[in-house]
Amino acid sequence: MPDHHPLLRKLAALSPLSVEERHVLARVVAHPVAIPARTDLVRDGDQPRGAFIVVEGIACRYKILLDGARQVLAFLVPGDFVGLDADVVDTMDHAVGTLTPCCVVDIPPLTMRNLLDNHPGIARALRIAALAEAATARQWLVNLGRRPCEQRLAHVLCEMLVRLRSVGLASAAEYRFPLTQIDLADATGMTSVHVNRSLQALRARGLIEGQGRSIVIRDVAALEAVADFDPGYLRQAARLQPESLARRPGLPAGGAFRETGLPAAT
Amino acid sequence: MPDHHPLLRKLAALSPLSVEERHVLARVVAHPVAIPARTDLVRDGDQPRGAFIVVEGIACRYKILLDGARQVLAFLVPGDFVGLDADVVDTMDHAVGTLTPCCVVDIPPLTMRNLLDNHPGIARALRIAALAEAATARQWLVNLGRRPCEQRLAHVLCEMLVRLRSVGLASAAEYRFPLTQIDLADATGMTSVHVNRSLQALRARGLIEGQGRSIVIRDVAALEAVADFDPGYLRQAARLQPESLARRPGLPAGGAFRETGLPAAT
DNA sequence: CGATCCGTTGACATCGGTCAACGGACGTGG
DNA sequence: CCACGTCCGTTGACCGATGTCAACGGATCG
Numbered sequence: 001m002p003d004h005h006p007l008l009r010k011l012a013a014l015s016p017l018s019v020e021e022r023h024v025l026a027r028v029v030a031h032p033v034a035i036p037a038r039t040d041l042v043r044d045g046d047q048p049r050g051a052f053i054v055v056e057g058i059a060c061r062y063k064i065l066l067d068g069a070r071q072v073l074a075f076l077v078p079g080d081f082v083g084l085d086a087d088v089v090d091t092m093d094h095a096v097g098t099l100t101p102c103c104v105v106d107i108p109p110l111t112m113r114n115l116l117d118n119h120p121g122i123a124r125a126l127r128i129a130a131l132a133e134a135a136t137a138r139q140w141l142v143n144l145g146r147r148p149c150e151q152r153l154a155h156v157l158c159e160m161l162v163r164l165r166s167v168g169l170a171s172a173a174e175y176r177f178p179l180t181q182i183d184l185a186d187a188t189g190m191t192s193v194h195v196n197r198s199l200q201a202l203r204a205r206g207l208i209e210g211q212g213r214s215i216v217i218r219d220v221a222a223l224e225a226v227a228d229f230d231p232g233y234l235r236q237a238a239r240l241q242p243e244s245l246a247r248r249p250g251l252p253a254g255g256a257f258r259e260t261g262l263p264a265a266t
Numbered sequence: 267m268p269d270h271h272p273l274l275r276k277l278a279a280l281s282p283l284s285v286e287e288r289h290v291l292a293r294v295v296a297h298p299v300a301i302p303a304r305t306d307l308v309r310d311g312d313q314p315r316g317a318f319i320v321v322e323g324i325a326c327r328y329k330i331l332l333d334g335a336r337q338v339l340a341f342l343v344p345g346d347f348v349g350l351d352a353d354v355v356d357t358m359d360h361a362v363g364t365l366t367p368c369c370v371v372d373i374p375p376l377t378m379r380n381l382l383d384n385h386p387g388i389a390r391a392l393r394i395a396a397l398a399e400a401a402t403a404r405q406w407l408v409n410l411g412r413r414p415c416e417q418r419l420a421h422v423l424c425e426m427l428v429r430l431r432s433v434g435l436a437s438a439a440e441y442r443f444p445l446t447q448i449d450l451a452d453a454t455g456m457t458s459v460h461v462n463r464s465l466q467a468l469r470a471r472g473l474i475e476g477q478g479r480s481i482v483i484r485d486v487a488a489l490e491a492v493a494d495f496d497p498g499y500l501r502q503a504a505r506l507q508p509e510s511l512a513r514r515p516g517l518p519a520g521g522a523f524r525e526t527g528l529p530a531a532t
Numbered sequence: 533c534g535a536t537c538c539g540t541t542g543a544c545a546t547c548g549g550t551c552a553a554c555g556g557a558c559g560t561g562g
Numbered sequence: 563c564c565a566c567g568t569c570c571g572t573t574g575a576c577c578g579a580t581g582t583c584a585a586c587g588g589a590t591c592g
Contacts, residue, residue, distance in 0.1 A: 141337060
């Protein structure tokens with residue numbers, strides 16, 4: 001049973017799967033559909049019908065503002081799952097669309113029910129995957145809110161390296177990343193012009209190579225340092241975090257949040 | 267059975283609760299603990315132990331960067347629940363702390379299990395609440411990535427109006443909001459100086475009143491228009507969304523994402 | 533062979549950040 | 563009760579990062 005399907009790789013890394021569960025997943029994933037680039041998979045305002053898995057290519061969650069600006073909310077790479085909660089969501093608050101040509105597997109609601117109800121290992125793995133996606137969204141909030149542009153880009157590139165590597169689509173420091181600079185801009189809250197210049201700056205610093213279509217990271221450690229990147233949020237593994245100070249530093253010590261044991265009140 | 271407890275109000279609005287479930291919740295929530303302002307409830311890197319509910323005051327999820335900058339990821343208001351997934355999260359990737367003095371109810375893991383396993387209505391409501399929180403995070407991504415500062419503030423103020431109103435803590439257009447301009451800045455990716463000026467600009471436009479400690483929205487509709495605010499993401503109700511265009515407008519029509527039926531492949 | 537779309541570059545504008553100062557509110561300790 | 567320290571809101575002057583506008587060339591595709 002070859003384990004190189006991205007979904008299997010990803011889920012198995014999150015929670016142990018029984019042999020049977022692997023077979024079930026392999027069957028679910030057997031018949032992908034090809035979707036051209038720049039095609040909506042789910043539209044904003046839709047009522048979702050079932051779920052799907054990205055098997056090849058890169059897609060994204062996104063929103064369009066009134067003035068037409070687009071914000072990319074998350075990248076979806078092979079192995080990523082959309083629609084875990086389709087059963088309780090009555091209206092999508094964002095869209096999902098392909099950025100490159102993709103292969104996608106559709107999962108009808110009944111299949112979904114079966115996966116969740118009869119295969120606890122799969123259910124658990126999918127839940128953890130959803131938590132990792134939420135953690136990624138938090139990282140992006142930090143990225144957009146508090147990091148200068150060059151660092152934002154570096155962070156996204158680091159994240160994609162780790163995520164693609166975890167499904168076997170990147171080597172130690174290199175991967176194909178056939179996105180437009182416009183796509184990158186919409187993910188990082190920048191302008192495509194400025195993405196271009198910031199990318200050049202990263203190249204000039206010797207941190208990356210490649211002309212956008214594929215990325216080579218010259219010095220992974222250095223890029224992660226620049227980006228303040230900690231891959232911990234992508235796995236669900238223990239790791240060490242810096243002290244959680246309450247206020248920005250530089251302020252007198254009194255500003256730090258105190259700790260609370262939250263004495264149980266029941 | 268008075269329904270004015272924020273948690274009950276909130277959950278009952280999301281999913282119908284049986285009388286018994288209301289009683290169970292009322293009991294869970296019976297003994298809140300007072301926590302001073304600026305105190306961590308959960309630290310970044312912690313292993314979460316159980317969950318808790320904010321019953322009074324305002325708290326937040328946040329992260330501290332290497333350079334000490336803080337990004338607020340979400341506000342937590344009375345009725346908000348933290349730690350639904352404590353059973354599968356081994357390490358917190360962010361902290362949770364109070365911004366004002368709060369009352370909080372601690373929920374030990376066993377109580378949690380009981381709620382989720384034996385009270386489907388509660389389980390469902392909590393799940394929907396978690397989805398609403400995720401939707402809010404997406405709104406914030408849009409806010410940080412694509413909106414100018416004044417609009418960001420307006421959006422946050424609109425959001426808080428709706429959220430506080432839904433738990434009975436705001437009138438039609440007015441609520442107490444005892445946050446620091448620094449807190450607001452850390453939530454909107456701005457500087458406190460600029461928050462100050464932007465707030466003044468909103469006041470000058472006649473959109474809001476009040477000196478920060480409490481907010482009066484002069485013209486709710488106008489503020490929502492400025493903010494491009496659609497409250498749909500906070501409830502889980504049907505609503506209409508603008509067309510989901512793929513590319514920014516102004517570009518030739520060809521750029522729009524096509525739609526896909528995703529022909530089921532099983 | 534023409535349309536597009538994308539990456540690239542330059543000149544320029546501006547939003548929002550930085551730095552610094554000050555006053556008021558509040559709390560604390562003498 | 564007063565004096566002091568701290569934190570917060572406010573303002574001004576200044577600056578820099580990033581957006582805007584515009585142009586151009588190469589690649590791709592029909």
